[in-house]
Amino acid sequence: MATDLAKNKSTDDPVLQWVTFRLDGETYGINVMQVQEVLRYSEIAPVPGAPSYVLGIINLRGNVVTVIDTRHRFNLSSGEITDNTRIVIIETDRHVIGILVDSVAEVVYLRQSEIEMAPNVGNEESAKFIQGVCHKNNELLILIDLNKLLTSEEWSELEDV
């Protein structure tokens, strides 16, 4: 009986794993299922004519991966490259890209019921990247919907890079 109750609870309120990273003093979370690997910062080759949110490309074991300037994408001020800077390789619906972050923190477990909807005031398009917020370990996590990080047109632009 107790097992059934626990199973029902888990199906009604699933536990999701989020990889958290720091950016401009705030903590963000992305779905662990979309994270392929975390790389130390390496030289990023700029691409002439690329969109402004593209830092450049890196060579990942023979594959070319486009790296996104996450600060620029989130309308945050630009930061410095430190020892903690990481490139998180993520996989969306059809593409594999890298996002540059200040640091990677940990993997946290969040119940679906713990995630709250964030407000959306203003006219900035980037507000739609926020999937929700969650208060965990005395800090507020901003959960990012990676599938909305770029529009379909922008994904097409990346293919041309």
Added chain:
Amino acid sequence: MSSKQSSGDSTVTPDDILNSYLDDLLGGEDPLGAALGEMESRITLAATAGSARVVPLPTKKAIEKPAEKLPVVKSASSHARSEVPPPPPKTSTKPRSLVQSKSTFAEPEIVQTQEQKLKLEKLLQSARTQLLVETPVATPTQVETKTSYIDNPNEIQEWVIETTEVTIAPEIVPVADILPTENVQPKHFQLDGLEWLENGRPQWAQSRFDVLLFQVSGLTLAVPLISLGQIQPLTDELTPLFGQADWFMGLQPTPAGKIRTVNTAKFVMPERYDESFVETAKYVVSINGVPWGLAVDSVNQPITLQPDDVKWRGDRSKRPWLAGTVKDHMCALLDIPRIGQMLIDADKNFIPV
């Protein structure tokens, strides 16, 4: 049978039958003759309008047509074929005379006088007139359309598809109308206390009311206590969110939940905004009924105001959040319910509980 015997005639000629029929049909008043003029005028009118055509019709069918309209005659006709037909009486009805003439004498050799021929011609003209009047049911346009499509089977198929679409289209429209509009358009959430009465004051200021004074970038603001929720300190946990309006400071976690904190200085006086307010703001005053709060520098003691103490604003189209000014305390009185309504209206993700 008895009438035949009483007349004394042993044989009945086709002339007698036809005369009997015509006498019964035309009668003394000749109603068909009277109606003929009217029919001819209608034919002329239809022909000139192009909606009728002169169609050569067999005379025999024209005569049979009135008989088909009478079902009693048909049953009598079948009965007459199986049995010996009785001779037609002089006083018989019109249908019976016609049926007897057809069944008994299949191919009569008619001998007519000139007057009978004229009457018969009138009768045939009347029968043609009836047929011509009924003809416009099938319009010439329809006949031509069908004929043109028969030559090309592919075109016939396309034509059938088009007519199917035409018949389906009206059925789709009511289905769309059935959809409830309440599900399509989200219900607009509205806070209480938004209305202003005819005396030029809001609902919450109809009598003596308490207000809380607080400081924002050197400006004293007053808010009605009845519209306030709680006062929480702003901490390091205040988390800004990217992509929001510039007057949004961030989310302040509190034991009562996350307060969406408004940069009050930026909200009420953006032209005189001082960036230092972010550092000087100490508290967030939450608004009752909504998850929003106003960041303030400091909070003073509450005071009690009479409605006459306030100079209420008449035109609030420019700054609807400003209810009026309090001269005695040199402060602006905020319409907190209106501010709350503006905030939830601005939030695209707001879902009323």
